[in-house]
Amino acid sequence: MTVFDVLKLIGGLCLFLFGMNVMGQALERRAGGKLQSLLSKLTTNKFAGLLTGLGVTAVIQSSSATTVMVVGFVNSGLMTLGQAINVIMGANIGTTVTAWILSLGGISSSNMFVALLKPTSFTPILALIGIILYMFCKNTKKKDNGTILLGFAVLMFGMDTMSSSVAGLAEVPAFANLFIMFKNPILGVLAGAVLTAIIQSSSASVGILQALATTGLVSYGAAIPIIMGQNIGTCITAILSSFGTNRNAKRAALVHLSFNVIGTAVCLSIFEIVKHTVAPAFLETSASLTGIAVAHSIFNIACTLILLPMSSLLEKIAYLLVPDTKKPDVTAELDERLLATPTIAIERCHEYACEMAEGAIHALRNSLSCLQDYSKDMAEEVRTLEEKTDHFEDVIGTYLVKLSTHQISDRDSAETTKLLKIIGDLERISDHAVNIVDSAEEMKNKELSFSKDAVKQLINLTNAVVEILNLTLTAFTKDDLEAAHKVEPLEQVIDVLKEQIRTGHILRLQQGACSIETGFVLSDIITNLERTSDHCSNIAGCVIDAANRNLNLHESLRAMKTDDPKYKEQFKEYSLKYLPVTKI
Numbered sequence: 001m002t003v004f005d006v007l008k009l010i011g012g013l014c015l016f017l018f019g020m021n022v023m024g025q026a027l028e029r030r031a032g033g034k035l036q037s038l039l040s041k042l043t044t045n046k047f048a049g050l051l052t053g054l055g056v057t058a059v060i061q062s063s064s065a066t067t068v069m070v071v072g073f074v075n076s077g078l079m080t081l082g083q084a085i086n087v088i089m090g091a092n093i094g095t096t097v098t099a100w101i102l103s104l105g106g107i108s109s110s111n112m113f114v115a116l117l118k119p120t121s122f123t124p125i126l127a128l129i130g131i132i133l134y135m136f137c138k139n140t141k142k143k144d145n146g147t148i149l150l151g152f153a154v155l156m157f158g159m160d161t162m163s164s165s166v167a168g169l170a171e172v173p174a175f176a177n178l179f180i181m182f183k184n185p186i187l188g189v190l191a192g193a194v195l196t197a198i199i200q201s202s203s204a205s206v207g208i209l210q211a212l213a214t215t216g217l218v219s220y221g222a223a224i225p226i227i228m229g230q231n232i233g234t235c236i237t238a239i240l241s242s243f244g245t246n247r248n249a250k251r252a253a254l255v256h257l258s259f260n261v262i263g264t265a266v267c268l269s270i271f272e273i274v275k276h277t278v279a280p281a282f283l284e285t286s287a288s289l290t291g292i293a294v295a296h297s298i299f300n301i302a303c304t305l306i307l308l309p310m311s312s313l314l315e316k317i318a319y320l321l322v323p324d325t326k327k328p329d330v331t332a333e334l335d336e337r338l339l340a341t342p343t344i345a346i347e348r349c350h351e352y353a354c355e356m357a358e359g360a361i362h363a364l365r366n367s368l369s370c371l372q373d374y375s376k377d378m379a380e381e382v383r384t385l386e387e388k389t390d391h392f393e394d395v396i397g398t399y400l401v402k403l404s405t406h407q408i409s410d411r412d413s414a415e416t417t418k419l420l421k422i423i424g425d426l427e428r429i430s431d432h433a434v435n436i437v438d439s440a441e442e443m444k445n446k447e448l449s450f451s452k453d454a455v456k457q458l459i460n461l462t463n464a465v466v467e468i469l470n471l472t473l474t475a476f477t478k479d480d481l482e483a484a485h486k487v488e489p490l491e492q493v494i495d496v497l498k499e500q501i502r503t504g505h506i507l508r509l510q511q512g513a514c515s516i517e518t519g520f521v522l523s524d525i526i527t528n529l530e531r532t533s534d535h536c537s538n539i540a541g542c543v544i545d546a547a548n549r550n551l552n553l554h555e556s557l558r559a560m561k562t563d564d565p566k567y568k569e570q571f572k573e574y575s576l577k578y579l580p581v582t583k584i
Contacts, residue, residue, distance in 0.1 A: 012161030023151025053090025063095035075249035098203035127153035192229025251318035263303030487540035
C-alpha cells in the first residue's frame with residue numbers, strides 16, 4: 001500500500017462522512033412534518049414508541065440525531081422519560097438500515113439487472129438528477145430532494161473509493177495482525193467505541209468497517225465485537241447534547257448509554273460462551289459487507305428484545321444515576337437542540353406564543369376591569385403580565401431568528417414569518433393594557449369621573465373589545481378560521497364606535513357636561529382600545545393568510561372587505577349589536 005493509497009483512503013473517508021452528513025440533514029428537513037406527526041402519535045405503549053424511533057431513524061439515517069432530538073424533546077417537556085426509552089430502543093434498530101444500503105456495494109454478477117442494483121451502477125444517475133434539482137429548482141422541497149440524492153451519491157462514491165484504496169492492505173502483515181488482535185473481544189469493543197465516538201455516527205463507523213472488510217482480512221470473530229463497541233461509542237453525541245439540560249433530559253441520555261452498555265455486556269457474554277463452547281467455523285471466515293449488515297441488525301434487535309421488557313429498570317437506573325434534588329429543576333424555555341428539527345421547533349414556538357397570547361389578552365381584560373373598579377393588586381398583575389409578554393417576545397423572536405438561519409422548508413419559513421408578526425402584535429396589546437391601567441390610576445388619583453353618557457358609551461366599547469379579544473385568542477390558539485373572519489368586521493365597528501365616542505365627548509364639552517381634563521383621559525382610553533382592535537385584526541389576518549399560503553396582510557384584508565359577502569353580513573350584525581346604543 002503506497003502513500004497515494006493512503007491519500008485516496010483519506011479522501012474517500014472524507015467524502016463518505018460528508019455525503020452521510022449532507023444526506024442526513026436533507027432527510028431531516030424533508031421529513032420534518034412527518035416527524036411531528038410521528039411524535040404526536042406517541043403513547044405510553046412500548047411498541048408505539050419503539051416503532052416511532054425505528055421509523056424516524058430509518059428516515060434520517062442517524063440514531064445519534066434521533067437520540068439528540070429525544071433529549072431535546074424531554075428537555076422541552078414534549079416527551080416523558082418513559083416514552084423516550086422506547087424511542088431510543090427503536091432508534092438502535094432503525095440505524096441498521098444504513099449498513100444494508102451500503103452492503104449493496106458487494107453485489108457482483110454478470111446479469112445486467114442484478115448489476116444495476118450495485119450503487120456504482122446507479123449513483124451516477126442519482127447524482128445527475130440530484131444536481132439538476134439542486135441547481136435549477138427554486139422550490140425548497142425539490143432542492144432538498146436533490147441534496148438527498150447528491151449526498152447519497154457522494155456517500156457511495158466515498159465508500160467505493162475507500163474500498164478500492166484499502167485493497168493493498170491485504171498484503172500488509174501489520175494490518176492482518178491488527179485484526180487478529182481485535183479478536184480479543186475487549187479490544188474489539190474498545191476499538192469500535194473509540195472510532196464511533198470520534199466520528200459520532202455508528203452508521204458511518206459500520207460503513208468504514210464494511211470498507212475494510214473488502215480486504216478479506218476482517219473475520220466475523222473480529223468484526224462482531226467491533227460492531228458491539230460501535231453502539232457504545234454512538235452514545236457520546238447524546239451525552240454531549242445533554243449538557244445544560246434538565247434532569248429528565250440527562251436521564252434520557254444516560255438511558256441511551258446504559259441500554260447499549262448492558263446490551264453489549266449481555267450479547268458479548270453470550271458471544272464468548274458460544275465461541276468457546278461451540279467454536280463455530282464462520283467466526284474465522286472473512287466478513288462480507290452483507291454479513292456485517294446482518295450481524296449489526298441481529299445485535300441491535302437482540303439488545304432490544306432483551307431490554308424492552310425491562311424498560312422500567314432502565315428508567316430506575318437513570319433516576320439512580322441522576323437523582324432528584326430539593327432545588328427546582330430549571331428547564332430551558334426553548335431548547336436549541338430542537339433547531340435540528342425545524343417543524344417541531346416551530347410547533348414549540350407556537351405553544352409558547354399561545355401562552356403569550358393568553359397572558360397579553362388576560363392583561364387587557366384586567367385593565368378594562370380596572371376602569372370600572374380600580375384595584376391596585378389587579379393593576380400590578382397587568383404590569384407583571386406585560387413584563388412576561390415582553391420576555392416571551394424576546395425569547396420567541398430570538399429563537400425564530402436563529403431558526404430562520406437554518407435551511408428550512410417554504411412551509412416552515414411561512415410559519416416562522418407568521419409567528420414573528422403575531423408576537424409583535426401580542427406584545428403591543430399588553431402595552432395598551434398598561435396604558436389603560438395608567439389612565440385608570442390617573443382618574444383615581446385626580447378623582448375624575450366620566451358623565452353617564454360617556455360611561456354608557458365606554459362600556460359598550462369595552463364589551464366590543466372583549467369580544468374581539470376572545471375571537472382573536474380562539475382564532476390564533478385553535479387555528480379557527482371562522483373566528484378569524486369575524487375579527488375584521490368587528491374591528492371596523494370598533495373604529496366607528498371610537499369616532500362616535502369622540503364626537504359625543506365634543507358635544508358634551510360644548511354643553512359643559514364634562515371637563516377638558518376628563519376628555520384627555522377618555523381620548524387616551526379609546527385610542528388604546530381602538531389600537532388593540534387593530535392588533536387583533538393583524539393577528540386574525542395572519543391566521544387567514546397562513547391558511548391561504550399568503551402573507552400579504554393588507555391585500556387580504558382589502559379583498560375581504562370588497563369581495564367577501566360574509567364580511568358585510570357580519571359587519572351588519574356587529575353594527576346592530578353595538579352601534580345603536582351609542583347614537584347621539
